[in-house]
Amino acid sequence: MRRYLALRLVQSLITILLVLFVVFAIARVAGDPVTLLVDFDSSQADIDRLRTELGLNDPLPVQFVRFLTDAVRGDFGTSFRTSRPAMSEVFSRVPASAQLASFSLLISLAISIPLGVLAAVTRGSLVDVIARFFALIGQAAPNFWVGLMLIFLFAVRFGWLPTGGRGGLDHMILPAFTLGTAASAGLTRLTRSAMLDVINSDYVTMARAKGLPRRVVIFKHALRNALIPVVTILGVRVGVLLSGSVIIETIFAWPGVGRLIIQAINVSDFPVVQAAVLLTASTIILANLLTDVAYMFIDPRIRYVRS
Amino acid sequence: MSTETLNLGRRRAARSAGLRGALAPYRFVRRYPIFPVVIWGAVVLFALAAPLIAPADPFRQVLTDRLLPPAWAGGGSLDHLLGTDHLGRDVFSRIVYGSRVTVTVVLLTVTASAVTGTFIGMLAGYFGGPLDALLMRAVDFQIALPALLFGVMLASVLEPGLNNVVIVIVLFTWASFARLVRAEVLSLRERDYVLLARAAGAGWQRIFARHLLPGVMNTVMVLGSLEVSAVIIFESSLSFLGLGIVPPTVSWGAMLSEGRESMSVAWWLVAIPGIAIFLVALAGNLFGDWLRDTLDPHLRRSA
Numbered sequence: 001m002r003r004y005l006a007l008r009l010v011q012s013l014i015t016i017l018l019v020l021f022v023v024f025a026i027a028r029v030a031g032d033p034v035t036l037l038v039d040f041d042s043s044q045a046d047i048d049r050l051r052t053e054l055g056l057n058d059p060l061p062v063q064f065v066r067f068l069t070d071a072v073r074g075d076f077g078t079s080f081r082t083s084r085p086a087m088s089e090v091f092s093r094v095p096a097s098a099q100l101a102s103f104s105l106l107i108s109l110a111i112s113i114p115l116g117v118l119a120a121v122t123r124g125s126l127v128d129v130i131a132r133f134f135a136l137i138g139q140a141a142p143n144f145w146v147g148l149m150l151i152f153l154f155a156v157r158f159g160w161l162p163t164g165g166r167g168g169l170d171h172m173i174l175p176a177f178t179l180g181t182a183a184s185a186g187l188t189r190l191t192r193s194a195m196l197d198v199i200n201s202d203y204v205t206m207a208r209a210k211g212l213p214r215r216v217v218i219f220k221h222a223l224r225n226a227l228i229p230v231v232t233i234l235g236v237r238v239g240v241l242l243s244g245s246v247i248i249e250t251i252f253a254w255p256g257v258g259r260l261i262i263q264a265i266n267v268s269d270f271p272v273v274q275a276a277v278l279l280t281a282s283t284i285i286l287a288n289l290l291t292d293v294a295y296m297f298i299d300p301r302i303r304y305v306r307s
Numbered sequence: 308m309s310t311e312t313l314n315l316g317r318r319r320a321a322r323s324a325g326l327r328g329a330l331a332p333y334r335f336v337r338r339y340p341i342f343p344v345v346i347w348g349a350v351v352l353f354a355l356a357a358p359l360i361a362p363a364d365p366f367r368q369v370l371t372d373r374l375l376p377p378a379w380a381g382g383g384s385l386d387h388l389l390g391t392d393h394l395g396r397d398v399f400s401r402i403v404y405g406s407r408v409t410v411t412v413v414l415l416t417v418t419a420s421a422v423t424g425t426f427i428g429m430l431a432g433y434f435g436g437p438l439d440a441l442l443m444r445a446v447d448f449q450i451a452l453p454a455l456l457f458g459v460m461l462a463s464v465l466e467p468g469l470n471n472v473v474i475v476i477v478l479f480t481w482a483s484f485a486r487l488v489r490a491e492v493l494s495l496r497e498r499d500y501v502l503l504a505r506a507a508g509a510g511w512q513r514i515f516a517r518h519l520l521p522g523v524m525n526t527v528m529v530l531g532s533l534e535v536s537a538v539i540i541f542e543s544s545l546s547f548l549g550l551g552i553v554p555p556t557v558s559w560g561a562m563l564s565e566g567r568e569s570m571s572v573a574w575w576l577v578a579i580p581g582i583a584i585f586l587v588a589l590a591g592n593l594f595g596d597w598l599r600d601t602l603d604p605h606l607r608r609s610a
Contacts, residue, residue: 026461152578247547277460
């Protein structure tokens with residue numbers, strides 16, 4: 001078990017290292033940052049001096065190692081736009097993103113688990129059909145379009161909720177709901193099929209046969225086991241949520257990391273883009289790691305599988 | 308569908324005949340892929356015969372006809388079936404022309420991802436050993452990367468346009484094909500006919516093409532159709548952010564992005580391209596489900 005933990009930890013670190021490499025490589029594809037920094041009338045001598053100062057004349061591997069050592073210390077350079085350190089620009093946006101993401105995750109769990117369980121238990125019923133339609137539609141509707149239509153209906157047409165920005169709870173309803181429903185389509189489908197698998201198992205039949213009440217069987221025997229695959233997918237869901245927040249935060253003018261990425265891209269503020277993408281990707285990798293660890297504790301069988 | 312479910316429902320036996328009747332069309336639609344065929348038939352027809360179908364030039368601006376609502380809404384007319392946009396361009400014609408981007412992107416990305424992924428999956432599964440380990444780590448890494456996040460970042464440093472959109476999407480789609488194909492090949496390579504072919508001296512190229520490919524074809528086709536919706540949503544997200552297909556090329560994602568500006572006075576400019584994307588994505592998923600149920604009854608989920 002300890003070996004498995006160590007292995008997963010090393011894997012996650014390697015993944016983060018590779019992410020750093022990708023972020024570095026994409027920055028080099030982007031072209032020469034000096035052209036963004038200098039004025040139109042700078043002389044060639046000025047440009048050369050700046051290049052040497054920034055270390056852009058060194059061989060690429062040297063540049064990558066320097067990028068790595070700086071990154072480990074959280075130093076991604078300064079924002080071209082605000083001249084503040086890129087990482088602190090990103091950190092100032094984290095609370096807003098964390099708030100939105102956690103609220104969305106709660107909404108998606110609150111929708112998908114009860115709906116999935118109810119659909120499985122009353123298989124073939126109207127609830128089941130509704131749950132399946134919901135899953136089908138939720139997986140095909142573009143997330144950002146759902147968000148725009150919700151803005152149109154509830155903010156523009158009815159005027160019940162604000163169109164965007166961060167403020168009280170009312171500001172969070174639409175973005176959190178948009179982000180949450182996108183995740184809950186897949187989760188509903190998964191909960192339903194996991195629950196159906198468990199309901200068909202021998203120990204549930206046994207529990208029913210010995211006369212336990214239906215409620216006890218559903219919640220104590222079936223649900224607890226059906227949640228195992230649901231927990232496994234949660235880490236992936238966090239990734240989808242954070243990744244999707246790039247576009248949802250932009251639509252709702254939510255001042256989080258996702259919107260910062262798009263804003264920074266639009267003004268070619270590459271240090272900020274790098275820092276924000278790296279932080280988001282690391283969070284996702286960490287979420288996956290934690291999910292795997294949680295999975296190991298919930299389901300003891302995994303220890304033998306991966307020894 | 309045939310598995311015996313323990314009766315946890317209160318009285319499932321007494322499920323009303325009325326509900327069953329109401330579900331009949333749903334079952335029919337599930338048994339035959341009518342909806343996907345109709346939708347995709349229409350979209351491909353739009354793409355191929357756009358100049359014949361579109362009632363107007365999708366680029367022609369008639370400033371006196373700005374923001375006209377669709378025909379069925381108050382103030383609309385049959386001249387502009389789906390209304391006009393903020394520059395007075397005919398929305399229906401733009402949807403028709405926009406289908407070209409959708410069809411092209413889907414065809415190119417799904418084919419390229421399927422071919423690359425299948426080949427890499429076969430290499431990994433058939434040869435095993437260090438090659439397998441290396442390729443599968445690459446697959447794991449690719450799948451660990453959040454696609455939209457890195458897609459947006461990568462697209463932002465490339466020139467916008469069809470080629471780069473296709474490259475970005477393929478980079479994030481091939482890995483799931485590779486993973487699935489490898490798993491299939493692991494069992495296929497131990498089959499007698501493969502072992503015999505190898506014993507008879509067939510090279511790996513021949514074994515791949517003649518003996519493994521037919522075995523993984525079903526899986527690849529099912530995954531390919533299930534990926535259609537992901538690809539469409541990916542492309543429209545990039546175009547919506549101005550990082551994918553950019554004007555003057557007409558695409559549904561870019562239409563959404565332009566329509567967003569005038570959403571408060573013209574809901575149809577956001578609703579209509581969104582519905583187009585949604586229907587095409589839904590058709591892809593339904594077709595994938597149908598294909599899976601038809602080609603491989605083992606995979607048939609309890610769903």
